[in-house]
Amino acid sequence: MSTKARKVRPAAAWSVAVDVAATKSPDDARSDRERSAALIVAALALPGVLPTAAGAQAAPDEGVIALRYYDFRDWQPGAVRMSVRSPSLYALVPLGENLAFEGTLVHDTMSGASPLFHDTLSGASGIGVTDHRAAGDARLTAYIDGNALAAGVAYSHERDYVSRAASFEWRRWSDDRNRTYAIGWGAARDRIDSTNGVATNRRRETYDMLVGLTQVLNAGAVVETSLTWSQGRGYYSDPYKLLDARPERRRTVSWLTRYHQYLPRMDATVRIAYRYLDDSFGDRSHMVEASWVQPLQSGFTLTPTLRYYTQGAASFYRDPPFPRGFVDTEHHTADTRLSAFGAVTAGLRIAKVLPGAVTVDVAFNFYRQKPAWRGGGGSPGLDDFSARWIEAGIEKRF
Amino acid sequence: MPSQQVVAPFRYAFRAMASEHELQLWTGDRASADRAARVAIADVLRIEAKFTRYRDDSVTAAINRAAGSAAVPIDAETAALLRYADHCYALSDGRFDLTSGVLRRAWDFRRQPPRVPTDDEIAAALDLVGWTRVEWDEHSVRLPSAGMELDFGGIGKEYAADRAAVLCIDHGIRHGFVNLAGDVRVIGPQADGTPWRIGIQHPRQANAVVGTVELIEGSVATSGDYERYFEAGGRRHCHLLDARTGRPVAHWQSASVVAPLATLAGSYATIAMLVGADAERFLAQQGVDSLLIAADGARVCRGPSFRS
Numbered sequence: 014m015s016t017k018a019r020k021v022r023p024a025a026a027w028s029v030a031v032d033v034a035a036t037k038s039p040d041d042a043r044s045d046r047e048r049s050a051a052l053i054v055a056a057l058a059l060p061g062v063l064p065t066a067a068g069a070q071a072a073p074d075e076g077v078i079a080l081r082y083y084d085f086r087d088w089q090p091g092a093v094r095m096s097v098r099s100p101s102l103y104a105l106v107p108l109g110e111n112l113a114f115e116g117t118l119v120h121d122t123m124s125g126a127s128p129l130f131h132d133t134l135s136g137a138s139g140i141g142v143t144d145h146r147a148a149g150d151a152r153l154t155a156y157i158d159g160n161a162l163a164a165g166v167a168y169s170h171e172r173d174y175v176s177r178a179a180s181f182e183w184r185r186w187s188d189d190r191n192r193t194y195a196i197g198w199g200a201a202r203d204r205i206d207s208t209n210g211v212a213t214n215r216r217r218e219t220y221d222m223l224v225g226l227t228q229v230l231n232a233g234a235v236v237e238t239s240l241t242w243s244q245g246r247g248y249y250s251d252p253y254k255l256l257d258a259r260p261e262r263r264r265t266v267s268w269l270t271r272y273h274q275y276l277p278r279m280d281a282t283v284r285i286a287y288r289y290l291d292d293s294f295g296d297r298s299h300m301v302e303a304s305w306v307q308p309l310q311s312g313f314t315l316t317p318t319l320r321y322y323t324q325g326a327a328s329f330y331r332d333p334p335f336p337r338g339f340v341d342t343e344h345h346t347a348d349t350r351l352s353a354f355g356a357v358t359a360g361l362r363i364a365k366v367l368p369g370a371v372t373v374d375v376a377f378n379f380y381r382q383k384p385a386w387r388g389g390g391g392s393p394g395l396d397d398f399s400a401r402w403i404e405a406g407i408e409k410r411f
Numbered sequence: 412m413p414s415q416q417v418v419a420p421f422r423y424a425f426r427a428m429a430s431e432h433e434l435q436l437w438t439g440d441r442a443s444a445d446r447a448a449r450v451a452i453a454d455v456l457r458i459e460a461k462f463t464r465y466r467d468d469s470v471t472a473a474i475n476r477a478a479g480s481a482a483v484p485i486d487a488e489t490a491a492l493l494r495y496a497d498h499c500y501a502l503s504d505g506r507f508d509l510t511s512g513v514l515r516r517a518w519d520f521r522r523q524p525p526r527v528p529t530d531d532e533i534a535a536a537l538d539l540v541g542w543t544r545v546e547w548d549e550h551s552v553r554l555p556s557a558g559m560e561l562d563f564g565g566i567g568k569e570y571a572a573d574r575a576a577v578l579c580i581d582h583g584i585r586h587g588f589v590n591l592a593g594d595v596r597v598i599g600p601q602a603d604g605t606p607w608r609i610g611i612q613h614p615r616q617a618n619a620v621v622g623t624v625e626l627i628e629g630s631v632a633t634s635g636d637y638e639r640y641f642e643a644g645g646r647r648h649c650h651l652l653d654a655r656t657g658r659p660v661a662h663w664q665s666a667s668v669v670a671p672l673a674t675l676a677g678s679y680a681t682i683a684m685l686v687g688a689d690a691e692r693f694l695a696q697q698g699v700d701s702l703l704i705a706a707d708g709a710r711v712c713r714g715p716s717f718r719s
Contacts, residue, residue: 049697052498056675059491061454062573063672064580074582075446191585191604229418231603235439275419282419308441366441410442 072156073113075370077105079408087380087400098122111156121146121171146171152180159186167201173212173252176203182223195239197223207252217247233275241267250346256339257346259329264293282306295328296351313365318378320358323387327351333394349395355386370410378402418586418602423448428459428568430592436579437586437602447582451575451589458571462492462563464512471561479557482546490549492563492570499566499678500542506685507678508654510554512562513539517657520650525641527648533657540654569632569677572596576673588626589673593633596673600627611717614664614704621710622702622717624669631716632676634684635665635704651684662687664704668694669716675699 057063085097101119108114123144152165160183167178178201185194199221205212225239243266249259267290274283284304291297302320309315329344330351339345357380364374382398384391421444423434434451436444463469474483485493496509517528517536528536539559546553554561568591575589576596587598588607595609606627610620614637624631636649636659648659666683670676679699683690691711694701700714710719 045696048498048502052495052502052678053675055491055495055498056672056678059495059570059573059674060488061577062570062674064577074450191602229602233418233602235418277419280419370442372442410446 072111073107075410077410079103081406083404085402089396089398096124113154115152117150119148144171173207174205191229193227195225205248211252215248219245235273238270258344260344266291296325298324316362318360323355326353326392332392352392353387354382354384354391356382372408374406376404425452427455433590435587436584438584443583447579447584451578454574454578455571462567474552475560478554478559482551482553484551493547503682503685505655506653507682508540508542509561510542510559511540511654512560514652514657520639527643537657569594569673572673594673594677596630597626597628611667622719624716629671630673630676631669632673632680633665633667634680653685660684660687667702669700
């Protein structure tokens with residue numbers, strides 16, 4: 014293409030042939046080819062008719078601001094144990110064509126059980142405690158040639174617990190956009206200073222690695238699978254428990270697979286997920302989940318979800334009545350969260366898109382945990398445990 | 412790990428440039444489909460507003476108003492379209508001419524009852540046709556005679572289709588197509604990688620197809636004598652006018668062409684209609700697959716893209 018402007022040029026630099034069909038000299042043929050090529054060059058020079066390199070990324074072009082409220086309550090026979098109220102604010106801000114910033118601010122108010130953990134044998138039982146947690150994270154993602162590189166930091170603070178974390182993630186899309194590879198790395202440094210003085214300046218470091226693959230299988234199906242490996246060392250015990258001594262090292266490997274299938278006849282999507290986790294504390298867990306996403310004519314989307322979870326007990330978990338069989342030199346805990354049990358969660362999410370790119374949603378979840386719901390039997394001597402949580406959110410794109 | 416939903420179809424019908432258009436976007440969530448569609452449709456409307464002859468504030472109206480007087484400043488997009496039209500003129504040996512819109516003064520397809528203009532009327536209109544007389548460069552354009560007009564109608568819609576598809580791609584859509592009044596630009600194949608099956612309108616039967624083309628990328632466009640026409644004296648007079656003679660073409664009922672861009676496919680199809688008996692040679696020279704329907708209804712198929 015000529016880039017230099019020419020003032021007043023004739024529109025076409027050839028004479029109009031009256032009849033081009035019959036005879037063609039070699040020069041004419043070459044001229045024909047040149048004219049054919051010139052048209053293609055001129056077409057490709059039209060602005061915006063071919064995808065740009067920058068446009069090949071999935072960089073967000075719209076900002077999002079979302080306000081969410083989370084309300085959790087759990088109970089056991091005869092007692093409301095603990096409640097958490099947690100408003101959060103999320104923002105996604107595109108910065109130019111290839112950069113996006115995301116940030117979250119959360120404030121939790123926890124009341125009921127111990128400040129750090131909740132448990133049937135808590136040393137602080139009977140004394141209602143209210144604790145606050147303030148947390149935030151920020152993440153910057155750059156989209157470069159079919160790759161997304163993200164770096165993030167997170168900070169969480171409560172009276173007895175401070176956590177600082179950093180993460181990196183690299184995602185890469187295949188040329189046909191049907192496959193995404195992901196590699197992630199994360200590190201967290203926590204500091205525990207329990208209010209009862211048991212733990213003072215105790216530290217914990219955790220490192221995570223993630224590899225993942227997302228594949229579009231066909232017009233209606235996507236499968237996503239990822240493997241996360243986590244290695245930690247430091248203080249894992251619960252300082253609020255009378256007798257609690259856990260290993261100083263922990264390694265977990267979890268494998269998560271999700272499958273989504275669109276059903277054109279119903280205009281619905283089925284989502285199925287399975288997660289397996291192997292923990293060096295000695296327990297293994299399985300989670301299966303199924304959701305049905307049903308958009309309705311009215312603009313509402315209903316998503317009922319059913320989840321089953323089961324885990325074995327940690328090798329150092331001691332059945333009640335603890336401290337029966339207690340040996341001081343061995344690791345031990347009576348934390349029921351490390352016992353063997355099965356649990357079912359039933360949930361329903363209702364979402365509606367409103368004019369002005371606003372989405373509102375509310376979700377109700379009920380959770381029931383029973384030792385007997387573990388295949389092969391759970392830990393003996395434990396009460397059932399129930400919880401419910403309600404989430405509500407409003408999101409605006411701009 | 413990014414959570415991805417299943418790919419599902421979202422369809423958007425809209426009206427612009429006096430025609431019905433459709434976007435079909437296959438993606439994981441309605442919000443991203445809506446976002447892409449909103450941007451793509453807005454751009455089609457932008458192109459219409461900028462280049463239509465029917466709005467006083469359009470670039471085209473400004474250029475045409477200044478015919479016979481001053482040069483009008485133009486932006487890079489307008490200059491790129493002029494350059495493209497310049498090459499269409501060259502490739503069609505002057506049959507495709509951006510200034511040929513004034514022939515409508517002789518050939519009024521809306522007039523009731525329609526009539527074939529006289530030779531004098533055609534000659535008078537042809538006096539105002541002449542791309543080679545247009546003075547233009549990267550920054551301005553001037554029509555030398557009062558009454559001359561530019562008309563981007565022959566390329567604007569296809570250009571809009573290309574841009575709409577690319578905007579969808581830029582907004583993360585990987586599967587779907589843009590169909591602007593029959594000119595189709597594919598965004599990407601069906602989600603399982605298979606091609607879209609696109610029917611080619613039968614030029615004489617309203618609800619029939621005369622062929623099928625399968626595309627995973629690129630474009631197919633059709634030019635036909637059935638879009639606007641009237642019949643008089645036992646002859647069909649269609650809106651496709653040869654800028655050199657000022658008269659309608661009559662050799663083909665329709666021409667459909669597959670090309671990487673809708674802009675190219677549309678130009679090839681139009682020029683094929685305009686060059687008449689030379690269309691097969693012309694299309695072979697461009698190296699494009701095509702389906703021509705002759706005046707007697709015979710199919711002339713070139714390349715593997717089209718199936719009956």
